[in-house]
Amino acid sequence: MFIFRTVVGKLWLTIIGLVGVVLLILGLFLVNYMENYFSQAKDQTANIEKLARNFSEEASHHMYNEQFYQLSNELLGFQDAKMLVISREMKEMTLPSTLGNTLGGFHATDLYTDAELQRVFAGETIDKSINKSKIGRLKAGEEYLVVAVPLKNLQGSIAGATIIYQSLQSLEATQSYMLRLFIYVSIVGFLMTTFFAFFLFAKITRPLQQLKKAADFITRGEYGTRVPIISKDEIGELAKTFNHMGEKMQESIRELSQEKEHLSSILHSMTDAVITLDANGSVMLTNPQGEKIVQEWSTIEWSEDDEETKRYRKPDTALGDWGLTSYSNPFLIPIPVPLIPLFEAVVDESTEAATKLHVQNGVWSVAMTPLYMSEQSEEVRGAVAVLRNVTEEELLDKLRKDFVANVSHELRTPISMLQGYSEALLDDIPSTPEERVELVQVIHDESLRMGRLVRDLLDLARMEAGHLELAISEVDVDSLIKRMHRKFSVLAKERGIALSVTLPDKPLILGRGDEDRLEQVLTNLLDNAFRHTASGASIAMKAEPATYKNKPAIRIEVSDQGQGIPANDLPFIFERFYKADKARTRGSSGGTGLGLAIVRNIIESHFGIVTAQSVLGQGTTFTILLPCETN
Numbered sequence: 001m002f003i004f005r006t007v008v009g010k011l012w013l014t015i016i017g018l019v020g021v022v023l024l025i026l027g028l029f030l031v032n033y034m035e036n037y038f039s040q041a042k043d044q045t046a047n048i049e050k051l052a053r054n055f056s057e058e059a060s061h062h063m064y065n066e067q068f069y070q071l072s073n074e075l076l077g078f079q080d081a082k083m084l085v086i087s088r089e090m091k092e093m094t095l096p097s098t099l100g101n102t103l104g105g106f107h108a109t110d111l112y113t114d115a116e117l118q119r120v121f122a123g124e125t126i127d128k129s130i131n132k133s134k135i136g137r138l139k140a141g142e143e144y145l146v147v148a149v150p151l152k153n154l155q156g157s158i159a160g161a162t163i164i165y166q167s168l169q170s171l172e173a174t175q176s177y178m179l180r181l182f183i184y185v186s187i188v189g190f191l192m193t194t195f196f197a198f199f200l201f202a203k204i205t206r207p208l209q210q211l212k213k214a215a216d217f218i219t220r221g222e223y224g225t226r227v228p229i230i231s232k233d234e235i236g237e238l239a240k241t242f243n244h245m246g247e248k249m250q251e252s253i254r255e256l257s258q259e260k261e262h263l264s265s266i267l268h269s270m271t272d273a274v275i276t277l278d279a280n281g282s283v284m285l286t287n288p289q290g291e292k293i294v295q296e297w298s299t300i301e302w303s304e305d306d307e308e309t310k311r312y313r314k315p316d317t318a319l320g321d322w323g324l325t326s327y328s329n330p331f332l333i334p335i336p337v338p339l340i341p342l343f344e345a346v347v348d349e350s351t352e353a354a355t356k357l358h359v360q361n362g363v364w365s366v367a368m369t370p371l372y373m374s375e376q377s378e379e380v381r382g383a384v385a386v387l388r389n390v391t392e393e394e395l396l397d398k399l400r401k402d403f404v405a406n407v408s409h410e411l412r413t414p415i416s417m418l419q420g421y422s423e424a425l426l427d428d429i430p431s432t433p434e435e436r437v438e439l440v441q442v443i444h445d446e447s448l449r450m451g452r453l454v455r456d457l458l459d460l461a462r463m464e465a466g467h468l469e470l471a472i473s474e475v476d477v478d479s480l481i482k483r484m485h486r487k488f489s490v491l492a493k494e495r496g497i498a499l500s501v502t503l504p505d506k507p508l509i510l511g512r513g514d515e516d517r518l519e520q521v522l523t524n525l526l527d528n529a530f531r532h533t534a535s536g537a538s539i540a541m542k543a544e545p546a547t548y549k550n551k552p553a554i555r556i557e558v559s560d561q562g563q564g565i566p567a568n569d570l571p572f573i574f575e576r577f578y579k580a581d582k583a584r585t586r587g588s589s590g591g592t593g594l595g596l597a598i599v600r601n602i603i604e605s606h607f608g609i610v611t612a613q614s615v616l617g618q619g620t621t622f623t624i625l626l627p628c629e630t631n
Contacts, residue, residue, distance in 0.1 A: 011204075012197035019189040026185070030178055045127050045145060048081070048164050052125075052149040056162035059085055060152050063159070081166035084108050085151060088121050088160055108163055111146045120148045120161040130165075143167075207235045211242055223250040273387040276371070279380065281335040281343055293387060297336040297359065339366065339385060346370050346383045356390070363394045411453065414446035457594065463601035470514040470605060477508035477554055480515060481543050484522045488530070496535035502542040508554050511629045517602045521610075524595035525558040525622050532562035532620070548608070552628040559621040565614040573612060574600040 055072055062068035072083050086092050086108045108117065116126050127147040146165040153159040210227050217225040226246060227239040267274055273290035275283060283294055335343060338357045346353050346368045354367040364387050371382040421439045430436040485501045492499040510518075522541075529539045539560045546555035565573060574596045599622075603610045606626055614620035 012193065015193045015196060016190070019193055023182075023186055023189060027182065030182060045147065048145060048147045048166055049125060049127055049149065051076075051081075052083075052147045052162050052164040055083055055164065056149050056151050059162055060154055060159075063153065076164065076166075081164055082106075084111075084163040084165075086117070086160050086163065088158070090114075090117070106165065108161075111144075111163060111165060112148060116148070117161060120150055121158055123150050123158060125149045203231075204235060207231075207239060211239065214242065214246070218246060218249070223253055271388075275336075275339075275385045275387065276382065277335055277339075277343060277385065278382040279347065281340070283333040283335065284382065290387065294333060294336060297338065298333070300337075300360070338364075339368075342366060342368050342385070343383055347380050350378060350380050361391070362389060363391045364388065365390045407453075407457070411450065414450045417446045418443055453594075459598060463598065463605065470517060472512050472514060475510040475513040475515045475518060477510055477543050477556070478503050480518060480522070481541055481556070484519065484526065485541065487523075488526050491530060492539070495530060495533075497530065497533055498538035500538065500540045502540065502544075504544050506545075508543055508545065509628070510554060510626055513606055513626065514602075518606075521599045521602050521624070522556075522558070524599050528595060529558060529560035529562065529620075533560045534562070537561035537619075546625060548625045548627050553608075554626050554628060556624040556626070557621055559619060561619040564616040564618055565612070565620055566616055567614075570612060570614055574610070 058072075059068070069083065069085065076082055084092060084106070090108075092108060111130060112120070112126065120126055125148065127145070129143055129145050131143045144165045144167055146163065148161050148163045150158045151160040151162045207227075207230065214225045214227045223246065226243045229236050229239045229243070267287040270287060271289065273293045274285075274287045275290040275294065276285040278284050286294060338359055342353055342355055347370065350370050352367070352369045354365070357364045357366055366385055366387050368383050368385040370380045371384060373379045373381050421443050424430065425436065425439055430439055481501055481503060485499060488499055526539070526541075533539055537560070539558070542555075542557040542559070544555050546553045600610055603624055603626070608624060608626040610622060610624050612620060612622050
């Protein structure tokens with residue numbers, strides 16, 4: 001029954017229905033006509049009876065006039081009728097043989113029985129129909145209407161009977177013709193309807209099928225599909241509009257693809273991490289940085305008892321409720337635990353939110369914006385989170401604060417001493433010249449210390465700003481190391497510390513370097529070594545050839561047997577004013593707290609690297625790697 005669900009099937013059924021209605025109306029008219037025709041047939045008996053009486057009256061005047069009977073039969077022949085006249089003695093006054101045989105040439109005894117004729121002779125009129133069952137000479141389907149009336153003579157007595165019979169074959173032929181006509185018209189109507197249905201199939205359905213096929217291709221992504229225009233009617237206009245729609249759609253898809261590629265390029269080029277979440281808190285889309293964060297945070301074991309997890313989770317929310325331990329759909333990645341509180345706030349309040357998250361050793365700045373169903377709708381369908389690693393900024397901010405605090409601390413002590421001793425001199429507190437000289441010496445030392453601090457700060461600022469000027473030349477490292485040994489030999493003897501130097505047999509030549517700045521580096525390292533090394537211990541300097549980044553280099557080591565540096569402080573010793581020994585005051589040792597920061601900047605300006613290894617209580621070793629050639 002598939003055809004009845006198609007357009008052609010529906011049109012065919014519609015036209016069949018219209019044809020059926022037309023035929024029904026035609027049938028009603030035919031039935032009405034046939035009823036009128038049959039009503040005329042019912043009146044035919046009365047007409048024939050009336051005709052028979054008229055002929056009977058005339059026959060009484062022309063009883064034995066054969067020409068009268070012949071003329072009468074000729075007139076009746078036009079109506080498929082015939083007249084017989086019979087006397088009471090059962091003799092026919094007109095013989096059929098003399099009148100032709102147009103209606104079969106029946107005798108009176110063929111039409112009526114003797115008893116029926118006697119009744120007619122008695123003055124009764126008898127009408128009836130006869131067929132093949134009564135007369136064997138009739139053909140199949142022939143039927144006659146017969147009327148017999150009394151025949152009176154001129155005296156008024158019944159002399160015989162006048163019989164008129166008429167064939168009903170014309171009425172049957174008419175009925176048969178009308179029936180055949182109705183059947184032929186019905187067949188032709190149905191055939192024309194079917195032909196018209198196939199015509200519609202060729203003119204309507206096939207173009208529609210082509211449109212459907214083209215639409216299927218477009219749904220599969222073949223946006224260049226077009227429909228041939230084969231007519232200028234509505235179907236052709238539809239095909240033209242469809243092709244125009246396809247062109248516009250292809251253009252729109254191309255523009256959307258370009259916008260998508262543009263957006264994807266922007267997301268991939270962003271240094272910030274972008275994570276898109278759906279309404280259930282599952283990760284839908286990320287850029288590479290966001291994917292990295294999701295993967296890293298998903299590997300962290302978020303235990304129910306962890307303080308960090310408790311900080312990120314609602315009091316009445318279990319980890320399993322967010323799918324953090326397991327989830328059934330492997331294609332949906334659950335929301336990272338630290339983002340849960342912010343996501344809940346954004347979804348519940350439908351507003352933007354921002355915060356900073358501390359995850360392990362990192363600090364992340366997070367800005368989250370809700371995603372709406374549409375521009376007019378306020379229903380939230382998810383959120384977009386932008387994460388930025390601000391660990392370095394936080395560290396720099398902390399260093400800035402520490403720098404201000406340390407500089408204030410470093411300047412406060414000498415300023416306080418300068419102020420105090422100068423006030424003592426102004427108040428004439430010293431009673432002897434020696435005491436005055438001692439106070440002046442303290443003021444002089446503190447002013448020198450403040451000068452060194454300011455000079456180191458200025459040098460460090462220039463280095464970090466990239467404005468450090470180097471006097472580049474060839475540097476004899478052996479000569480530099482020996483000079484540094486001679487420089488600190490006197491201090492070593494005063495402190496009771498053994499200072500040793502180890503050099504290779506071949507000379508060590510640095511192709512490009514600033515000898516004064518390298519001397520400043522070694523001076524700072526040796527100052528730190530002497531400051532933290534007790535009497536009776538040793539300090540060693542060593543230089544040797546090495547390899548750095550697969551290129552020739554020179555390795556310089558400064559080792560001491562001092563108190564060492566704690567492992568937690570070791571990564572930060574090259575920061576400004578960082579104190580590995582929290583209990584040590586720089587006032588007693590004369591340091592500015594900037595020496596190692598200056599060392600790192602000078603070595604990096606020579607394209608080298610400086611590292612430190614230390615064991616608490618056993619000593620510290622600083623290692624410098626300088627490339628021989630910087631090209």
